[in-house]
Each structure stands twice: as C-alpha cells, then as structure tokens.
Amino acid sequence: MRPLKSHFPENALPTLETILKQTQEARVFRRAQAVREVVAGQHVSTVSATFHLANSALRKWVQRFAHEGPQGLLDRPRSGRPPKVTCELEQHLNRLVDQDPLQHDARSSQWSCRELATVLAQQTGVQLGRESVRCVLKKRT
Numbered sequence: 001m002r003p004l005k006s007h008f009p010e011n012a013l014p015t016l017e018t019i020l021k022q023t024q025e026a027r028v029f030r031r032a033q034a035v036r037e038v039v040a041g042q043h044v045s046t047v048s049a050t051f052h053l054a055n056s057a058l059r060k061w062v063q064r065f066a067h068e069g070p071q072g073l074l075d076r077p078r079s080g081r082p083p084k085v086t087c088e089l090e091q092h093l094n095r096l097v098d099q100d101p102l103q104h105d106a107r108s109s110q111w112s113c114r115e116l117a118t119v120l121a122q123q124t125g126v127q128l129g130r131e132s133v134r135c136v137l138k139k140r141t
Contacts, residue, residue, distance in 0.1 A: 007066045012039045019070055031061045031073045038062050084128060090136050093120055097137065113137070 016036040023029050030051065037047040038058065048055045064072030096104075096119060101111045104119045113130035116137075121127050 008039050012065075015070060016065075019073065027075065028073050034058055035062050035065045035073065039065075084126065085132060085136055089120075089124060089126055089128075090139075092124060093133065093136050094140060096120060096123075097140075 013036065016032050016039060019032040020029060020036070023032065034047050034051045034053060035058075037050070038044055039062075044055055044058055044062070047053075048058045051058070061073060066072075093116065096116060097111060100109070101115065102109055104115075106112075106115045106119075113133040117128045117130050117133045120133070
C-alpha cells in the first residue's frame with residue numbers, strides 16, 4: 001500500500017498542530033488528532049483502532065484534509081428540518097417567563113411549561129411542546 005504522507009503539503013503537520021491548539025470544537029479536535037497521526041506516518045488501520053473510528057471514516061477525513069486543508073475537517077451542513085426554536089422565539093419565551101402568569105390568564109401564579117407553551121403559541125403562532133419549552137428554560141440557568 002502506498003503511504004498517504006506523500007499526498008500532503010510540507011506544512012500539513014504544523015497546520016494540524018495549529019488546529020489542535022485553536023479549535024474548541026471536540027469533533028474537529030478529534031479529527032485533527034487522527035489525521036495528524038496519519039500525516040506523521042502511522043498506518044490508517046492503527047490510527048482507526050486507537051481512535052475507535054472506522055477505517056473508511058478516517059480515510060474520508062484524511063482525504064478531505066488533503067484536498068481542502070483545515071476546512072475539510074469541519075462538519076458539513078446537513079439536511080433535515082430546521083429547528084423550531086429560533087433565537088427570536090427563545091428571547092420571546094425568556095421575556096414571557098419574567099412576566100406574571102396571572103396577566104396571561106394562567107391558573108396559578110407560577111408558570112408551568114405547558115402554560116408557557118400555550119401562551120407562546122397564542123402570541124407567536126408557533127406550537128412548542130412542553131419539553132421544548134423546558135429545554136429553552138434549562139439554558140437560562
């Protein structure tokens with residue numbers, strides 16, 4: 001098998017070291033660590049076993065780094081439904097929590113997640129479940 005090291009520019013190892021020092025994202029850090037080992041001359045299967053990665057996954061990250069540089073280690077956008085809780089909706093909910101529930105025809109003087117979801121839906125038209133409301137409120141603390 002031909003060594004992968006020949007596919008990388010001279011500054012590949014210093015670039016990976018810089019990524020490891022600067023990144024705060026765990027997934028990118030782990031990918032950079034694994035790719036650094038391959039660039040340094042370790043065999044893909046050895047590094048895969050060390051980092052508990054599939055060989056194919058590590059090869060993908062190595063190839064992306066070789067072709068795209070540091071950008072190749074970042075997550076790509078994924079398809080799927082966008083999140084329901086936008087920043088504006090979260091801010092609206094946080095303002096609502098600071099208000100008196102009795103002003104909004106609540107049953108008690110303390111908010112429940114279900115009542116917050118109901119009032120939020122009346123005011124914004126966005127239907128959230130009580131668990132989604134709870135997750136937003138959990139971020140406040």
